[in-house]
Amino acid sequence: MRKLQTTMSVAAMALAVVGMSATGALAFNKKVRKACGLDYQDFCSQYDPNSSAARRCFESNRRSLSKGCIRALVDAGEVPRKYLRR
Secondary structure: OHHHHHHHHHHHHHHHHHHHHHHHHHOOOHHHHHHHHHHHHHHHOOOOOOOHHHHHHHHHOHHHOOHHHHHHHHHOOOOOHHHHOO
């Protein structure tokens, strides 16, 4: 019985972590969506905007992103401040 309770507790914690990371990791705030909309269309529109593939696309095109987009990403904590210096 104790082993079953431990297993269920671990499973519940894992689901909670996955749920939190799925919503937090994929959702961009309104400021980022507004500032990066054209950059998304120019470089990454083939990917779902909330996908990890879109994030990888933005990362691989970071030198071409607009300053407004980079600033919004920095302000949102999505990328390090060093990205502003280019």
